[in-house]
Amino acid sequence: MTDLPFDPIQLMREHPEKMHIPGGLLTKQGPQDYVGGVPAITGTLFFNDAHTAEVREAICACFDEYEVIAKAHLTWLWRAEPPEGPDKFVYEKAPSMRAMIKRMNENDLVSFTYVSGKQPHDAGDWEFQVFGRRGWEAKMIVRGTSALRFTMPLLHVEKNPAAFQAMFVSFAKRLKALHGYGGQGLVLSAPRESDNQPFEAYLANMLNGLDVGEPVGATRSAHLGIKTVSWLTAVNHKMIEKIGGLSAIRSELPMDWFALYDYGAGLVVQAGPKPEGAPADQPKPARLVLPNMLFKEVRAPKVSLHYASKEGEPRLIGWGAEQWLQRFDVPEDEVQAYKARLLDEPKLTKATTLPDRL
Structure with a gap:
């Protein structure tokens, strides 16, 4: 089931904008006539109190900000278990998010x-x-x-090298995020997610920098710690204190390669000038290994990534999920070597960082 008519790694490297993955690829029924997944830059933030008016307004404000750049591209709205109305709208005909939320009670x-x-x-x-x-x-x-998860096309981020970071930090601030991460990922078909997780699992074995798993599953353990580090990693003040405080971060993550942004409830760490796919057949990037080792102490012990396999198709569950969580772990006695390796990796530039970095 893993024989593909194209090389996904080569396509990701050379023409990522053309990588529209057929739906249901690597499942028993075979490829279907719809787009099952596309690569993008994805940002996920975990937060509390979405049942309160204050946080619901913050969610709406995040979407207001996102709509400014994405409005022309959005086509459909899906809702799960809506208290009223359909579960699917044509985007242009949908009521505003704020209007729909105002009609909901706290247990919706x-x-x-x-x-x-x-x-x-x-x-x-x-x-x-x-x-x-x-x-x-x-x-x-x-x-x-x-x-909350938001995405931007790879080419949009390439042309606007600080836009994603700005939105990620802004959303983290609005939501008073517990933690989160942002980097390369796959956007899967919203209503057919399960059928497209097998390809995500397959690609994740080739790209260590690829985010894996849908946000809802990850929320079940998000109160226990972070899921992963990535190009952008948000951690709250309690976590920062646990790993030794701001001084420990500055000591372990040199400012030529790592930028720090204050979002009120914590810090966002940017690792390098752009998202890193981290191909598994190449050495692990120091700019991902070093923050991983620093924040390993506040990592959740277990995270739900994929649904159970139905017919032997690839999924990241059980041992496979554990290995994914540990993909940037290295022995403690190798950390110094990665610090030396960092010297040969791309440095941050003024164009790829936000002006208000710490």
Whole structure:
């Protein structure tokens, strides 16, 4: 099931904008006539209290900001378990998010996924997804957190080298994020996610820098720690204190390669000038290994990535999921060598960082 008519790594390197993955690839039924996934730069933030008016307004404000650049590209809105109305809208005909949220009570699920595919089940590289737990769940804490994910096309980020960082930090500030991450990822078909996870698992074995798993599953353990480090990694003040404070971050992550941004409830760490795919057949990038080792202490012990395999198709579950979480781990006695290797990696530039870095 892993014989593909193209080399995904070569396509990602040379023509990522052409990599529209057929739906259902690597499943028993074979490729289907829709777009199952597209590569993009994705940012995910975990936060609490999505049942409150204050945080719901913050969610709306995040979408307002996203719409400024994405409005022309959005095509459909999907909702899970809406308290009223359909679960799917043509984007242009949908009520505003703020109007729909105002009609919800605290125990209604906050679930909005704005997509940019031609057909409603097509994946697109502009997407805004928010999952906010119902009030009764949020108050239990052990049920998990809420999450927001937004994406931008690879070429948009390449042409606007600080745009993604600016939005990620802005959203983290609005949501008072617990933690989060941003970098290379796949946007999967919103209503057919399970059928497209096998290809994501396949590609993840080739690209260590690729985010894996949908945000909703990750919320179940987000109260226990971070899921991963990436090009951008957000950590709250409690986590920073646990790993030794700001001085430890500055000591371990030199400012020529790492930028720090204050988002109020914590810090965002930018590792290098652009997102890193980190091909598995090449040495691990020091700019991902070093923050991984620094924040390893505040990593969640287990994270849900994929649904269970139905017919033997590849999925990142169980041992495979554990290995993915540990993909940037190295023995402690090798950390110094990675610090030396960092000297040969791309440095940050004024164009690739925000002006208000610490």
